[in-house]
Amino acid sequence: MDDDLDAMEGAGPSGSNGMFTTIAVAAVLILAALTAGLVANRRPAGDPGALAGGDAEALVAEGKRLYDWRCVSCHGPSGRGDGPIARSLQGPGPGDLTDDEWTHGDAPDQVLAVITKGVPDTQMAGWDTAFNPDELRALAAYMYRLAGREVPEDLLDGAGG
Ligand code: HEC
Numbered sequence: 712m713d714d715d716l717d718a719m720e721g722a723g724p725s726g727s728n729g730m731f732t733t734i735a736v737a738a739v740l741i742l743a744a745l746t747a748g749l750v751a752n753r754r755p756a757g758d759p760g761a762l763a764g765g766d767a768e769a770l771v772a773e774g775k776r777l778y779d780w781r782c783v784s785c786h787g788p789s790g791r792g793d794g795p796i797a798r799s800l801q802g803p804g805p806g807d808l809t810d811d812e813w814t815h816g817d818a819p820d821q822v823l824a825v826i827t828k829g830v831p832d833t834q835m836a837g838w839d840t841a842f843n844p845d846e847l848r849a850l851a852a853y854m855y856r857l858a859g860r861e862v863p864e865d866l867l868d869g870a871g872g
Contacts, residue, residue, distance in 0.1 A: 754780070757773060757776065762845035762846065762848075762849060765867055765868065766867075767852070767862045767867055770848070770849050770852045770862070770866070770867060771849070771852050771853050771856045771862060773846070773849040774849035774850045774851070774852050774853025774854075774856070775853050775856070777842065777846055777849060777850055777853075778850060778853050778857075781838070781841065782794075782850070784796050784797075785797050785800065785805045785834065785835075786805050786808055787805075789809065789857070790807070790808035790809045790854075790857035790858070791807050791808070791809055792804055792805040792806050792807050792808070800834045801834060802832060802833045802834060803833050805834075805835070808854055808857050808858060809857055809858050809859065810858070811858075813858075815830065817860075819851060819863040819865040819866050820865075822851045822854050822855075823847060823848065823851045823866075826838055826847055826850050826851055826854075827839045827847050838850070848866050851866055852866045852867075
C-alpha cells in the first residue's frame with residue numbers, strides 16, 4: 712500500500728496529480744472561452760423607446776450598442792477600420808468611417824443602403840436579415856456620430872429609410 716503511494720508520488724509533477732491539474736485548468740479555460748463566446752453573441756439589451764423616433768441621442772446610443780456588437784470586429788471601436796479581423800479580410804479593407812469621404816456616399820439613404828444591402832464583392836455584408844429597419848436606422852445614425860457629423864433629421868423619424 713505504502714509502496715504504491717510512494718510509486719505514484721515518485722512520478723512527480725508530470726504524474727497523475729500533474730495530469731489532473733492540467734486537465735482541470737484546461738477545462739476551466741474552455742468553459743471560460745465558451746461563456747465569453749456566448750456573452751459576445753448575445754444581443755445587447757436594447758431600449759425600445761430609443762427607436763420610437765425623435766430623440767437623436769437615444770437613437771445614436773442604440774446604434775452604438777448594435778455597432779459595438781456586430782461591426783467593431785472589422786470597423787474598430789472608433790470606426791477607423793482597425794478592428795481585430797480587419798487585416799485578414801479578403802478584398803478591400805473596411806476603410807475609415809471617421810474621415811470626410813464615404814466611398815458610398817454620405818446622404819442618409821446611401822449610408823442606410825450600404826448597411827442594409829452591403830457592398831458586393833467585399834466583406835461588407837448586408838445586415839437586413841440581422842436587424843429590423845429601426846435598428847438599421849440607428850446604426851446609420853451612429854455612423855454620423857462616429858464621423859463627428861450631425862445626425863441627419865431624416866434618420867430620426869425613419870423618413871430616410
Ligand atoms: C466582416 C467585416 C465587416 C463587418 C462585420 C462590417 N463591415 Fe462595414 N465594411 C466592411 C468593408 C470591407 C467595407 C468597405 C467596402 C468597400 O470598400 O466598398 C465596409 C464598408 C462600410 C460602410 C461604407 C463606408 C463608406 O466609406 O462608404 C459602412 C457605412 C459600413 N461598412 C457600416 C457597417 C456597419 C454599420 C456594420 C455592422 C452592422 C458593418 N459595417 C459591419 C467590412 C465590414
